[in-house]
Amino acid sequence: MKVCHLTSVHPAEDIRILIKECQTLAKAGHDVSLVVANTDSRSLYGVNVVGVESIVNNPIQRIFKSPKRVFETALKIDADVYHFHDPELIPVGLKLSKKGKHVIYDVHEDVPEQVLSKQWIPKPLRKLISTTVEKVERYASKRFSAVVTATPTISKRFKTYNSNTVTVHNYPILNELIGQASENSNVEKQGNKVIYIGGITELRGIKEMVAAMEKVNSSTEAELALAGKFAPEQLKTELETTTGWNYVNHLGYLNRDQVKSSLSESDIGLVLIHPEPRYVVSLPIKMFEYMSAGIPVIASNFPLWKEIVEGDECGICVDPLNLEEIADAIKWLINNPEAAGEMGRNGRKAIEEKYNWEKESETLINLYNNLD
Structure with missing residues (x-):
């Protein structure tokens, strides 16, 4: 299949995204691209890395500006499966799903819990934003082809939204760090x-x-x-x-x-x-x-x-x-x-x-x- 992973937050050489997931899929015979904000386009580990310029100065700007650029680039790739890694790309995933594409949401963290300790979010707003994020994830995940999570605890919540939820632990590559x-x-x-x-x-x-x-x-x-x-x-x-x-x-x-x-x-x-x-x-x-x-x-x-x-x-x-x-x-x-x-x-x-x-x-x- 033609596969496209998307991130507006992580670097091009992110271990989980590029070196583990994308490289694994490429070795399995899939045609894999990775759309990344603010990086050069190049080939890495058998994956076609596609850089998207997105100049932002803070997390709030990133949430509102980066997804648009990522979506435009994703459409041009015209993949069979889109696999995204950041909650701010949920609207992108919904748009791609409406176009008949398979969409997978990769949940690295329990975002509603994470919001509660984000220093850049004003403390009085954290509970409201946390609850809103949980509702958005619930609504969107029901409309995606699958959800991948990094821990069983996160999977437990998402299985109530989408039965096609699997845990893919972020464990080390067997012989990468052996000394x-x-x-x-x-x-x-x-x-x-x-x-x-x-x-x-x-x-x-x-x-x-x-x-x-x-x-x-x-x-x-x-x-x-x-x-x-x-x-x-x-x-x-x-x-x-x-x-x-x-x-x-x-x-x-x-x-x-x-x-x-x-x-x-x-x-x-x-x-x-x-x-x-x-x-x-x-x-x-x-x-x-x-x-x-x-x-x-x-x-x-x-x-x-x-x-x-x-x-x-x-x-x-x-x-x-x-x-x-x-x-x-x-x-x-x-x-x-x-x-x-x-x-x-x-x-x-x-x-x-x-x-x-x-x-x-x-x-x-x-x-x-x-x-x-």
């Missing part, structure tokens, strides 16, 4: 390099991570590598004035090869997201990427995460707001390298057996094969 420790079970690391990969924000625990590093270094030498961008940038300026920042190495944004290299040099992976409702039921890719690279995880003690981390014996769960618990977990893993190494190997085994993209891709391909 020396994973390939050789006899290799033990030094145990003093901690890493965090992803967006760097307050809700994702950056203040607690930096403060915990001060506590760790009062008795045990360790460094925290940060791979990602600060949001807002002033957050970095604020943290640079703290004592904990002396033990931080900010690497900035890393490409996939750099991520693999940084993980291979690291000993502990942190995912200490705050207990917001939408995060408690999420499945953060960074947690599985640490496991894939064969390093132990220190994760927030949400029930769903504990089921994975403690169930597969691949790390330690802590209260993400408790500096003592975070610091103690880091020091324990540093001081117990054999146990830490075993946790890393357990995480890698879990990836190989359960949490990998190769298994998830089968669900995506079957969904496309069964479109009628």
Whole structure:
């Protein structure tokens, strides 16, 4: 089939959209295009990337201006299936559906919950906007050919709107991030390099991570590598004035090869997201990427995460707001390298057996094969 994925928010080389979903469909024999705002047109991973110029200065402008450009470009491609990845493109999906096209809505996040903690939305408006988004998703999803979601929790809601809803977890590609420790079970690391990969924000625990590093270094030498961008940038300026920042190495944004290299040099992976409702039921890719690279995880003690981390014996769960618990977990893993190494190997085994993209891709391909 001729397939066209659409995004007005994500970058051209988004891992879930391009490298996992689009590349999977292209390898399965489909003719795949990806329409992306503000990028150059080119071929990537067997996918025809089509850039759309959309000059906007803030999220509100983007919501109202970008979809029009994306829709115009999508029409020119004249695909059999359109698969879009942003809630602001719901009107585009409805228009394409009315033209007799198969339309798939890919839901990465629980958007109504997400709206409730969006800093750029005035607080008095968040509840109203959240309720409105939920109603729009309910109305539109009934009219789409299918819905793909990133977690079972999100799928549960959408199945009440559209029975053709499937969960395609955002798990790692099996051999993308495997490093020396994973390939050789006899290799033990030094145990003093901690890493965090992803967006760097307050809700994702950056203040607690930096403060915990001060506590760790009062008795045990360790460094925290940060791979990602600060949001807002002033957050970095604020943290640079703290004592904990002396033990931080900010690497900035890393490409996939750099991520693999940084993980291979690291000993502990942190995912200490705050207990917001939408995060408690999420499945953060960074947690599985640490496991894939064969390093132990220190994760927030949400029930769903504990089921994975403690169930597969691949790390330690802590209260993400408790500096003592975070610091103690880091020091324990540093001081117990054999146990830490075993946790890393357990995480890698879990990836190989359960949490990998190769298994998830089968669900995506079957969904496309069964479109009628």
